[in-house]
Amino acid sequence: MKSRIVLLYFLINASSLLAQNKPDFWWKRNNLRVIQMNLPAYEAATINADSIVADLVACSANTLLINAGGIMAFYPSQLDFHYRNPYLKDNNVLADIVRKCHSNSIKVIVRFDFSRVHESIFKAHPDWCYISPKGERIINTDMYVVSINAPYVQEKAFKIIEEVINTFPIDGIFLNMPGYQVNNPYEGKYHGIDQNAYDQKRFAEFSGGKALPTEENKADPLFQQYLEFKKTTVEDWSERLHKLVKSKNEQIAICTYSDKFVDIIRHESQSMTTLPYWPYTASDNVGNAVNSFPDHIISNASIQQISFQSRYNAVEPEETRIRLYENIANGSGLDMSMMGDMRGYEDERSYPVFRKVYGFHKKNEAYFGKYQSVAQIAVIAPGAWPNGEPMQEYRGIQLMLREAHIPFDIVEDGQIANLEQQVKGYKLIILPEITYLKPEAIRILKEACQQGTHLIATNRTLFDSPETLQALFGAKIEKKDNDGAGNYLVPDDRSIFKSFKGQSMLFWKFNLGLYDLSGADRKLLPVLAKGRPGPPEIIGGHDPTGYYALGIKNHPNSKAALFPINLGRIYYMHGYQEHKNLLLDMIHHMLPEIAQNFQTNAPVRVETVLKTFTRNTPENQSKNTPDGQILHLINLTGFSGNTYFEPLPVNDLQFRIRLAKKPQKVFTLTNHKPLNFTWKDGTLSLSLARLAEFESIVMEW
Missing domain, CATH: 2.60.40.1180 (Golgi alpha-mannosidase II)
Known part of the structure; x- marks a missing residue:
């Protein structure tokens, strides 16, 4: 008996001791207040450690993100393959910045960009650089895009990072533009899949002797294999980097835009180049990341530049303010990225915003950053960086919920399989044109539905999985792409559609899929024909087509509703309340308690x-x-x-x-x-x- 008591005492105290000795990683507090100074080369001649630290302190920043190396060294690098900034006059400036930041309790994350090398490096090693299917290089003035599988990225990048870590007591590294480069984003031009000889060799080894694809065609099995190759090679590089950095100092945080072998996931709120503008960009970015990657710290940067072509003009201060407050509200710290340091900046209008919001966060940080969701609804996101029509559908659904003040979480489609219990815990899951899900994710949705989770899907969701459409929604596709301009929908069942007093027909445009909903338990929203366009004297003829814009399938413990229409996109682009009310009425039908x-x-x-x-x-x-x-x-x-x-x-x-x-x-x-x-x-x-x-x-x- 005594021996058991002694053993129990030892186990309790041993576990307590292990907990006490667990490393207290500085970024885990999730109280980041980052200011990134993206330095142009010429500012290396004028940057001053004292002024930088004074500006950071004035803004209540606790983390500086600043250039170190990659494209060019902002310190006296001793590596012959690391192009040194020709404007660098003070060899000690980066060391002074790190030292003086630390003396003011400010962490320093240094920036690397291994996407490009200087022309002098290219001339010595052209085989290190990207080459398109047409034999073209991607060039920005005198900088050449590199190939990820060539020696510069695979070998030399690690030596550059190691040199910086050995030289400066940094707190973190940030990797800009990691992975495969096929675009010149600074000029808005696509060049194609990299055909570098090192890529060819490594893909052949990966695929059993196959040649690289030359076109991005998702229907091509070779391209699908190439996507897996890219994922595998990027993760391999990231894992090697993680091992190197942590072997030097496990307190150095790794920060970039992906999640594997990373401590801080960075995202960006950028200015919109097309209408409609999206004022919820920070809530969208942070909400997606914190729910999809709950074990990571998220830092969403407010990018101050208007565009790559307009770097010296910042977005409006009011937009910056919204982004920063949305960061706080959704569980990110504060993060701002600007061109150059804060002295002599070309657009200082947002400086009072930085000082106010960063100061507010510093004063009240005990109430920020350790959050749990109260949402009963999840919206599935089409990736971390949605674009095109799926993005419009996704944002439109978000907009409906945000305007109705309905709490919801965002979960990235590719993360469902990693978040099984979390996903099954929601009372309602909305899939806005989620066209593809992995088999494991489909299994989880089916099991969640059987256990009591309601589903709502829109437009072309799961079009490539007919069995799933039939099993979950009782639907078969007859024509998934169909221009609905001129058609009308009838809000027929007023026990569900309670928001349409005075309306008997709802106009439509964009996609209106023609689906066989005979496997559903209810078919609602009859679709009316386009009728006769023309002058008032001849219009009419909007007769029932026999198709419906909503099918509801009853499961033992839940319902699954399919709107085979661009419900989110039409609201995102045009904002008619009738389209929002279709979704809200369906939500209240499924979850009447949500209103309480x-x-x-x-x-x-x-x-x-x-x-x-x-x-x-x-x-x-x-x-x-x-x-x-x-x-x-x-x-x-x-x-x-x-x-x-x-x-x-x-x-x-x-x-x-x-x-x-x-x-x-x-x-x-x-x-x-x-x-x-x-x-x-x-x-x-x-x-x-x-x-x-x-x-x-x-x-x-």
């Missing part, structure tokens, strides 16, 4: 983000039990569709929120003043007299 969980009279241009929080303090690093809930309010009333103005103040906002237990106190973070509230039957009721640009309401247990 969160209620507010806030205008649609007030973004609401509700989370549970754990106080983010050093002593709470391993604590996961929540300390309460926090409601973030971001005022977007200054966004007019294509311009950003100062937001209009909003008065007398009312909220009713279902909470797990009664809060002990409720207060605002902008002034730390208490708010009066009432508590009845598990529901908190409170009011906010005035919302300016942003507010966080803390409900502390």
Whole structure:
């Protein structure tokens, strides 16, 4: 008996000792306030460590991201294959910056870009560089794009990183433009799949002797194998880098845009080049990443430049402010990227925004960064960087939910298989034109549906898996691509479609798939024919076509609804409320309780983000039990569709929120003043007299 007690005592104390000795990685606090100074070569002649640190301190920044090497060395590199910045005069400037940042408790992440080499390196080693199927190089002035499988990236890049780590006591490395390069983004030109001899050899080894494809054709099995080859080779390089860096110092954070062998996933809020503009870019980016990669720290950068062609003009301060507040609300720290240092910057209009928002975060960081979701709905994202029509469909669905103040999570489509229990925990999953899912992800969705998770899918979702469409939705595709301009939909069942008083026909455009919904339990939204276009005297003829725009299949514990139409895209592009109401009415039909969980009279241009929080303090690093809930309010009333103005103040906002237990106190973070509230039957009721640009309401247990 005594021996068992001694053994138990030893095990308890050993586990406690291991927990105490677990490395306390600095980035795990998730309280980053990053300022990135993307230095043009010529600024190496004028940068000054004292002024840089003074500007960082004035902005309450706690992390600097600054150039080190790759395209060119911003320090006196001793490597003959590492092109040295010709403007560099002070050989000690980077060392001084790191030292003086550290003396002010500011971490330093250094930037590497191994996507290009100087012309002098190219002339000595042309075999290191990219070559297109047409024999073209990708060139920006005197910089040549490299091939990832050639010796520069596979060998020399590691020596450059090792030299920097051995020379400077850095806190992190950031990799810009990692992976395969097929575009010249600075000129907007696509060049094609790299045909470098090293790529040819490595792909032949990978594929059993096959030649590289020359066209990106997803229907081509060879191209699909090439995609797997790219993934494998990038992950191999990333793993080797991780081993090198951590062997030098495990406290050096690795930061880039991917998730494998990375400590900090970086994303970017960039200015839009096409209408409609998207004011939720930071909420979109961070919401996607924090839910898809819950074991990583996310840092979403507000990119200040208008475009690659307009680097010296920054986005409007009001847009910057929205991005930064959305970062805070969704669980990222703060991150801003600018051209050059802050002295003599060509567009300083956002400086007061940086100082204000970064200072607010510093003052209240105990309430930020350790969040858990309260959402019962998940929207599946088409990748980390959606584009094209799938992006429009995805954003339109988001827009409907955000304007209705319905909490939801975003989960990247490729991560479903890695998040099985999380996915199965949602009451409703929305698939906005998610055209392809891996077999494992499909299995998880089917099991979630059987266990009680409702599904809503739109447009061409799962078109390449007929068996899944039939099993989940009772649908067969007759014609998935069909121009719906001129057709009408009839909101027929008013027990579901309660939002259409005064309307009997809903106009349509964009895609309207023609599906056989005979396997569904209900067919709704009859599709009317295009009729007779022309002058008023001859119009009409909108007769039923026999097709429907909604099918609902009943499962033992859930429902699965399919809208084979561009429901999200039409709202994203045109914003007619009738199309939003189709989705909202369907959600309330499936989850009638959703309306009781969160209620507010806030205008649609007030973004609401509700989370549970754990106080983010050093002593709470391993604590996961929540300390309460926090409601973030971001005022977007200054966004007019294509311009950003100062937001209009909003008065007398009312909220009713279902909470797990009664809060002990409720207060605002902008002034730390208490708010009066009432508590009845598990529901908190409170009011906010005035919302300016942003507010966080803390409900502390």
